[in-house]
Amino acid sequence: MGREASLREALLREGAPERHFGEHAHGWRDVWVYAVVACLFILLVSMGGPAQPFLLLPFFMRGKIQVLVTGFEPFGDLTTNPAQLVAAHLASEGCKAGVCITAMHLPVNRSGVETVADALSQSPSNSPWDAIVHLGYESVSKGLRVEIAAANLLASDHRSPSAPGWSADVPCNTTGTEFEPIDPEAPCLLATTAPLDRIDLPLPMSPDYPQPLELWSRDAGTYYCNEIFYRTLLAVHRGHLRPRSHHAVLLPVLFVHLPPTSFSSVETTSGFIWKLIARITKI
Numbered sequence: 001m002g003r004e005a006s007l008r009e010a011l012l013r014e015g016a017p018e019r020h021f022g023e024h025a026h027g028w029r030d031v032w033v034y035a036v037v038a039c040l041f042i043l044l045v046s047m048g049g050p051a052q053p054f055l056l057l058p059f060f061m062r063g064k065i066q067v068l069v070t071g072f073e074p075f076g077d078l079t080t081n082p083a084q085l086v087a088a089h090l091a092s093e094g095c096k097a098g099v100c101i102t103a104m105h106l107p108v109n110r111s112g113v114e115t116v117a118d119a120l121s122q123s124p125s126n127s128p129w130d131a132i133v134h135l136g137y138e139s140v141s142k143g144l145r146v147e148i149a150a151a152n153l154l155a156s157d158h159r160s161p162s163a164p165g166w167s168a169d170v171p172c173n174t175t176g177t178e179f180e181p182i183d184p185e186a187p188c189l190l191a192t193t194a195p196l197d198r199i200d201l202p203l204p205m206s207p208d209y210p211q212p213l214e215l216w217s218r219d220a221g222t223y224y225c226n227e228i229f230y231r232t233l234l235a236v237h238r239g240h241l242r243p244r245s246h247h248a249v250l251l252p253v254l255f256v257h258l259p260p261t262s263f264s265s266v267e268t269t270s271g272f273i274w275k276l277i278a279r280i281t282k283i
């Protein structure tokens with residue numbers, strides 16, 4: 001399945017019926033709301049023609065926060081990828097507290113890491129989402145790593161991820177190494193656009209969840225995890241993209257590295273990611 005197909009699938013899912021939590025069943029209150037909307041519609045058509053009522057659409061759509069969560073598919077010897085499982089788990093919970101999550105699974109290759117940046121480049125000023133959270137798997141990780149920046153560094157399948165010559169201490173110097181930039185015109189590092197002041201780690205978890213270890217990370221590595229984070233951030237900066245429905249200056253983009261499920265179950269990790277999302281989208 002190509003990236004267009006998975007994007008289309010994700011967009012379809014976005015438009016799929018949502019499960020609303022904590023809402024009452026249809027009652028008289030809803031009848032009143034429909035009656036008022038119908039009156040407004042008739043009033044606007046009579047004032048300005050059939051296109052006029054659609055001016056109200058952004059107002060009604062503003063209600064729910066839309067968050068895209070991407071997870072990489074299994075690669076190498078993996079048969080499952082915790083990133084894909086967590087993204088799917090979050091999306092399966094529907095809309096909670098006014099936040100709706102769409103999951104997108106991406107192959108661990110160049111088309112996978114370009115999918116979201118390409119979609120963003122096609123949206124002129126407002127993104128279709130209010131925040132984007134990319135999830136990736138890190139086999140040696142003992143906990144959750146919230147990445148604070150991405151480096152302008154092209155992933156390669158032919159280079160060992162631990163190839164010498166790259167260091168987060170001197171991130172811009174690729175002289176004499178096998179490393180190449182993603183975009184030679186772009187900055188060496190891009191910081192996450194998520195409002196970090198709202199993420200006071202460690203987040204308080206419920207008593208049965210162990211606190212995740214390894215919270216902040218300043219090195220997203222040299223593979224596709226770093227590359228997707230960089231490409232999406234670059235698309236946000238280049239397009240001056242704002243969230244769909246709130247007023248942050250730039251669309252929040254976050255990357256979180258996940259440990260094996262033996263360290264943190266899909267449910268535990270999902271709980272953590274959900275809390276991060278609630279914080280970065282709080283208006």
Ligand SMILES: *[C@@H]1O[C@H](CO)[C@@H](O)[C@H](O)[C@H]1NC(C)=O
Nearest residue numbers: 001002107108109110111112
């Ligand atoms: C990436 O992987 C997907 C799924 O396996 C495949 O369809 C696509 O052609 C691959 N793209 C590249 C650039 O390797």
Ligand SMILES: *[C@@H]1O[C@H](CO)[C@@H](O)[C@H](O)[C@H]1NC(C)=O
Nearest residue numbers: 165170172173174175176177
């Ligand atoms: C960059 O790395 C090369 C090779 O290790 C070294 O010779 C050079 O001095 C470095 N440049 C800077 C500005 O640190």
